[in-house]
Amino acid sequence: MNLKEQLAAALKRANELVAKAKAGNISPQEMTELEAKTAEAKSLKARIEGTEKSAAQAKADELMAGFQMGEHERHGTPDTTAAGRLDLSGLKDQMVAGMKGYSGQVAPGSKGLVPAGETVVSVPVVNPTDPVQGGIGHERAPRLIDVLPATVRAAVYQVLKQTVIATPGTAGVVAPGDVKPTKKLGVHKEDSRLRVLAVLSEPVDKFLLEDASNLRTWVGAELVDAILDELENQVLAGDGTGENFTGLANTSGIQTQAFSTDQITTLAAGLAKVQDIGGAAFIALASTDWLAIQTARNSGGSFDLGGPIDATARTAWGTQVITVPGLTAGEGYVVGNDSLELTTDGRGVRVEWGTPGDTFTRNQLVARVEGRFNLDVLRPHRVVQMALTEV
Secondary structure, three states: OOHHHHHHHHHHHHHHHHHHHHHOOOOHHHHHHHHHHHHHHHHHHHHHHHHHOOHHHHHHHHHHOOOOOOOOEEOOEEOOOOOEEEOOOOHHHHHHHHHHHHHHHHOOOOOOOOOOEEEEEOOOEEOOOOOOOOOOOOOOOOOHHHHOEEEEOOOEEEEEEEOOOOOOOOOOOOOOOOOOOOOOOOEEEEEEEOEEEEEEOOOEEHHHHOOHHHHHHHHHHHHHHHHHHHHHHHHHHOEOOOOOOEOHHHOOOOEEEOOOOOHHHHHHHHHHHHHOOOOEEEEEEOHHHHHHHHOOEOOOOOEOEOOOEEOOOOEEOOEEEEEOOOOOOOEEEEEEOOOEEEEEOOOOEEEEEEOOHHHOOOOEEEEEEEEEEEEEEOOHHHEEEEEOOOO
16 A cells, blocks of 8 residues: 555544544554554655655656666666665654554553564655755654665676776767767676664663553664664675675765865865766765854855855755765765666565563563665765865
8 A cells, every 4th residue: 555545544444433432432453553543644644745745856857857866776676666765754653653552452452562563664766856845744854864866676686887987078070980979887786785783772671661651762762763873874884895795985985075275165076076977966065064154154254155055055166965864074975877776675664573582570671773775885986975175
């Protein structure tokens, strides 16, 4: 089911349970289910509102798109999954609702979690044109992983990568019988695979997890954020060894831009390096650097706003600026179109909990949250790493 169908089903069931509650014949199990369905409906509604706003423009972008590096191959078969972005909004509430709902079905009348269980929360790939979605459905400032194009693939797959800048031009007028000119694309297949990101909780007393707010803190605010923080860290700084991603900081072939005069001039120089080879999708900066750029003053003492900086639209030189908490101050990126892709298996984030070892005798629960992801740098020359401070 799509998000709207899931919302309709959740609301239908919630209304049935409300009617039973008003009639005074609702069971403790159904009361737990009502709480879960209410939380699920709220989360689904926020996610739908966050993606519908740009659906029309997304269709226009699709029609205008030219050559897309999204035509990757998986096990010899073209991957027809349209690239979009991972919708991570509402993940915490969805997970808590699923856990509560499962426990209520397995153990009728139970207010907390059953001793063992498993739920899977979908992380859909949506296609908003504006990567910085506002609204109450978004629980935090955007991360880099929120705005990267994403696609769904098998655990082991092949991807097309362009490791050198394609030869410019080379088309020409050709006389009958003459050899046509050849354009070298520098494209090749490369084997890749998904990596497992996982985290375990410390043992927590079962009776502390009797209500949704405690459960949300335990698995949502802590464990889900731990997974997303590590995913962000791997995308930015994975060293490519063992099970680590090869993150932006360790990808060979990306361009660099040294500090030039000041920060806003350095941004212009970084943007110029990708303008002739596909254009820039966004600029990624640490929040402290973005604040410094917004509050810089000119020789007359006035703020530089109104020129290349639009603080309200969050743009610099007309390009969207994303503040990335995981970036070190003084380091930024210009990310070109069709250069990066975040890959997942489409099976969502899994949460399992149980009572291993002596946690059973202590009446404690341990949770594990995990998912499978990877970063593919399709065109490294369309990424520019910038130094925003003078050495």
